[in-house]
Amino acid sequence: MKTIKKTILNASATDPNKILPMKYKWAREFYKQGVANNWVPEEVIMQNDVETWKSTKGLSDDERRLIMWNMGFFSTAESLTANNIVLSMYRHITNPECRQYLLRQAYEEAVHTDTFIYCCDTLGLDPDKVYSMYNEIPSIKAKDDFVVNMTKSILDENFSTKGAINIQRFVHDLVGFYIIMEGIFFYAGFVMMLSMLRQRKMVGVGEQFQFILRDESVHLAFGTELIKTIFAENPEVLTKEFADTIRVDILTGVELEYAYAKDCLPHGILGLQADTILQYLQYIADRRLERIGFKKEFGSKNPFPWMSEIIDLRKEKNFFETRVTEYQTGSLSWD
Ligand code: FE
Ligand code: MN
Numbered sequence: 001m002k003t004i005k006k007t008i009l010n011a012s013a014t015d016p017n018k019i020l021p022m023k024y025k026w027a028r029e030f031y032k033q034g035v036a037n038n039w040v041p042e043e044v045i046m047q048n049d050v051e052t053w054k055s056t057k058g059l060s061d062d063e064r065r066l067i068m069w070n071m072g073f074f075s076t077a078e079s080l081t082a083n084n085i086v087l088s089m090y091r092h093i094t095n096p097e098c099r100q101y102l103l104r105q106a107y108e109e110a111v112h113t114d115t116f117i118y119c120c121d122t123l124g125l126d127p128d129k130v131y132s133m134y135n136e137i138p139s140i141k142a143k144d145d146f147v148v149n150m151t152k153s154i155l156d157e158n159f160s161t162k163g164a165i166n167i168q169r170f171v172h173d174l175v176g177f178y179i180i181m182e183g184i185f186f187y188a189g190f191v192m193m194l195s196m197l198r199q200r201k202m203v204g205v206g207e208q209f210q211f212i213l214r215d216e217s218v219h220l221a222f223g224t225e226l227i228k229t230i231f232a233e234n235p236e237v238l239t240k241e242f243a244d245t246i247r248v249d250i251l252t253g254v255e256l257e258y259a260y261a262k263d264c265l266p267h268g269i270l271g272l273q274a275d276t277i278l279q280y281l282q283y284i285a286d287r288r289l290e291r292i293g294f295k296k297e298f299g300s301k302n303p304f305p306w307m308s309e310i311i312d313l314r315k316e317k318n319f320f321e322t323r324v325t326e327y328q329t330g331s332l333s334w335d
Contacts, residue, residue: 007233008095008226009161009170019096024229027097030222034104037218039211040111041118046204053123059201062269067202069264070189071125072133073140074212075116077181080144082109084177088154092161092170093226101222108215115208122204139263143185143256150176150249167237171230175246175292178223180253182216183288188261188277190216191304195270198306210310217311224291231293247294254281279303 005011006023022028052058059067085106093099120127134140151173153159161170190213197206231238258281262274279300286296302308 006095008093008098008230009167009234011094016094016096016099019100022097024095024097024225026225027095027101027222030218030225031097031101031104033218034101034108034215037211037214041115041208044204044207044211046118046122049202049204050122050124052202060269062265062267063196063201065266066192066264066269067196067205068125068130069133069137069140069260070193070209071116071119071130072137073143073189073260074112074186075120075130076134077144077185078109078112078116080147081177081181082106082113084151084173085109088151088173089177092154092159098226105219105222108219112212112215115212119205119208137263139256139260143181143260146252146256147176147181147185150180164234164237167230167234168242171227171237171242172246172249174223174227174230175249178220178227179250179288179292182223183220184250184253184257184281184285185260186213186216187281187284188257188264191277191280191307192261192264192270192272194307194310195272199270201270213311220288224288227292243294246292247289247297250285250289251297254278254285257281276303280307 008024085102090099090102090106093102116130119125120130134144153169154173159166159169161167190209193202193206193209194213196202197210258274258278261277261281265272265274265277268274280303282298282300283302286298286300289296
């Protein structure tokens with residue numbers, strides 16, 4: 001019997017229904033990690049947040065702005081990511097263990113989308129306002145437009161991954177969503193919202209972001225593994241020119257995220273300054289570059305070592321005292 005060589009892309013005879021025997025064990029590991037991290041937004045009690053949000057004293061205008069900007073960016077970024085998985089990536093990645101992970105990730109993106117519905121409902125945010133911010137706030141729109149433009153070509157119905165140029169287009173999409181969207185554009189927001197959590201302000205919203213961060217760090221890990229494997233299987237695509245394109249895109253991502261951070265945080269609050277966030281973005285960009293086999297760019301030190309501690313926490317650790325172990329059932333309304 002002829003053995004068929006399994007590859008991520010363009011395997012002439014990959015049977016997407018034949019998951020065993022498995023070649024890419026990492027895809028399986030990430031799948032299990034996703035399952036082990038399972039959560040839903042209703043697990044987090046929002047009572048204190050609702051009181052703080054509705055009180056005139058609880059938060060400064062700058063703190064409210066920071067929260068609203070992050071609601072505005074994340075509420076729509078999650079579905080942009082989900083759509084890219086389902087409409088673009090899933091068609092071209094025929095390997096069954098990778099598809100299994102993509103199904104899990106798509107579900108997690110649905111949970112994240114649900115989180116912002118839950119936040120709007122509990123806090124009583126104006127949904128029209130929150131869900132228009134990605135068109136109306138220039139620093140948010142610039143990030144979304146950048147990723148969408150990087151990834152447009154593979155949405156074409158006739159797109160196929162045959163040939164080096166098309167594989168490059170496909171990898172470009174992966175870099176756009178996994179490295180830049182999930183690996184850089186989410187991180188200024190994570191730092192801001194988790195800084196609030198550390199100062200015990202809007203603890204429920206902060207915990208929601210903490211759960212999302214933990215999921216996103218697995219998405220990013222899967223994405224970098226996928227990119228590395230595609231490079232290893234198709235070494236001809238990694239030309240100097242293509243490597244430069246990717247590098248420039250990642251560095252542009254850092255600039256756009258810095259502009260967003262300055263817009264969220266026009267004045268330093270919560271012990272945070274946009275410039276310190278830039279240093280953090282440079283630090284994580286270096287790590288993203290290294291993880292896909294590139295040289296680092298900045299050599300910046302991590303100004304927020306507590307971020308890595310949070311990423312590594314397991315759910316069972318019951319990390320904050322407000323952490324609830326029982327599901328809230330029934331109404332989303334606290335009034
Ligand atoms: Fe997400
Ligand atoms: Mn994600």
